[in-house]
Amino acid sequence: xxxAEAQAGDxxxxxxxxxxxxxxxxxxxxxxxxxxxxxxxxxxxTLLAAWKGLSGFEERSxxxxxxxxxxxxxxxxxxxQRTRRMLSWDHGPPRSPDDDLGEPEPxxxxxxxxxxxxxxxxxxxVALAYIAALQHLPPNQRAxxxxxxxxxxxxxxxxxxxxxxxxxxxxALQRARATVADRVPALQPATAAATLEEDQRAVEAFMEAFxxxxxxxxxxxxxxxxxxxxxxxxxxxxxxEDVAGFFARxxxxxxxxxxxxxxNGQPALACYQQVEGVFRLSALNVLTLSGxxxxxxxxxxxxxSLARLDLPSTM
Numbered sequence: 330x331x332x333a334e335a336q337a338g339d340x341x342x343x344x345x346x347x348x349x350x351x352x353x354x355x356x357x358x359x360x361x362x363x364x365x366x367x368x369x370x371x372x373x374x375t376l377l378a379a380w381k382g383l384s385g386f387e388e389r390s391x392x393x394x395x396x397x398x399x400x401x402x403x404x405x406x407x408x409x410q411r412t413r414r415m416l417s418w419d420h421g422p423p424r425s426p427d428d429d430l431g432e433p434e435p436x437x438x439x440x441x442x443x444x445x446x447x448x449x450x451x452x453x454x455v456a457l458a459y460i461a462a463l464q465h466l467p468p469n470q471r472a473x474x475x476x477x478x479x480x481x482x483x484x485x486x487x488x489x490x491x492x493x494x495x496x497x498x499x500x501a502l503q504r505a506r507a508t509v510a511d512r513v514p515a516l517q518p519a520t521a522a523a524t525l526e527e528d529q530r531a532v533e534a535f536m537e538a539f540x541x542x543x544x545x546x547x548x549x550x551x552x553x554x555x556x557x558x559x560x561x562x563x564x565x566x567x568x569x570e571d572v573a574g575f576f577a578r579x580x581x582x583x584x585x586x587x588x589x590x591x592x593n594g595q596p597a598l599a600c601y602q603q604v605e606g607v608f609r610l611s612a613l614n615v616l617t618l619s620g621x622x623x624x625x626x627x628x629x630x631x632x633x634s635l636a637r638l639d640l641p642s643t644m
Contacts, residue, residue: 332346332386332388332392335383336383336384336386343379343380343383346392347376347379347396350392350393350396351372351376352445352446354372354375354396354397354400355368355369355372355445356368356442356445356455357397357400357401357404357475357480358371358372358375358400358403358404359442359445359455359460360454360455360460360463360471360475360479361401361404361405361408361463361468361471361472361475362404362407362408362411362414363413363414363439363440363460363461363463363464364414364437364439364440365440365441365442365443365634365637366440366633367407367411368442370407371400371403371404371407372400374403375396375399375400375403378399378403379395379396379399382399390486390489394482394486394490397476397480397482397490398489398490401472401476401490401491402490402491404468404472405468405469405472408468408471409468411437412437413437413464413465414436414437414438414439414440414461414464415436415437415438415439415464416438416439416461416558416560417558417559417560417563417564417565418556418558418565418567420434420563421563423556423565423566423567423568423571424564424565424566425566425571425574426566426571426574426575426577426578426579427574427578428564429564430559430562430563430564431562431563431564432562432563433561433562433631434560434561434562434563435561436560436561438560438561438631439457439460439461439464439560440629440633440634441457441592441593441597441613441615441627441629441634441637442455442592442593443590443591443592443637443638443639444591444592444594445593445594452594452595453594454475454479455593455594456593456594456595456617457593457595457615457617457625457627458512458513458617458625459509459513460593461512461513462508462509462512462513463475463509465508465512466505466508466509469491469501470501470502470504470505470508471505472487472491473487473491473498473501473502473505474501474502474505474506474509476490477498477502478502478506484498484499484502524620524621527620527621528596528618528620528621529596530621531550531618531621531622531623532589532596532616532618534546534549534550535547535550535598535616535623536587536589536598538550539585539587539598539600539614540585540586540587542581542584542585544573544576544577544581547573547576548569548573550621550622550623551569551572551573551622551623552569552619552622552623552624553568553569554567554568554569554624555568555569555572555622555623555624555625555626556572556624556625556626557572557575557625557626557628558625558626558627558628559612559628559629559630560629560630560631561630561631562630572626583602583603583604584602584603584608585600585601585602585603585608586600586601586603586608586644587599587600587601587614588601588640588644590613590638590640592613592615593615595615595616595617596615596616596618597613597614597615597616598613598614598616599613599635599638599640600612600613600614600628601643601644607643608643608644609642609643610635610638610640610641610642610643610644611630611635612628612629612630612635613628613629613630613634613635613638614626614627614628614629615627615628615629
């Protein structure tokens, strides 16, 4: 199947042309929007626009670059119409373990992305902390940073995609880098084998302590400045003492089972809580680690996030 066939109106030829790019385009839309649902919508709009505009594609750039141009501009339009995705610490101050947890808030909260099947060296570019930092950038700076630093498009290519100048791209990139570095100062690709092994051992130990309701074992794995969040509930906890206290007094009040999964390129636990004798899928705990210590437990409780895991509802 060829480009000419697709431009002549062959749907199968078009599907074959865009198939190799669908997944990476969805991940791109997720980086831009911080929402798996919005990323799905943006991808569908991108493909529809590509189908309608394919006859005008003159191959002055690669098909991939052309698709990214469409996807990026689609995401920019959506981002301008939506409130940026937030995290718990954007919503309000931390609480104490015995405080009321509050009623679920509509957000819009940052959402997790199961998987994705991302090249190893790019996993840090879908990490929750990185996606959260991107949401603090103006949409145009967000697009420039992603296109230049994650997707390796040249400044000239990005300028063409965004209908702007190379100096404007370079200026936006400089400002975006400063903002992200300030919010995620330690974000680096985890390439050292020793670090990876250390973190994996910590994940396994965390899962074991979680299922045994072993508070002491859990505490040994937590960084001093660990955070625990659980949208859509507004409550969150800051620091080892309060996080451990919340687990001891609230989370571990009932038995749990867990299954390890990957979310945002990070280790995560699909957590099943015992309810009336049955273990039901109740939370998704995404773990951010550094040097074998857990620095952030992002617990997602909303049914939509759990449904995206495509796991049995009971264990």
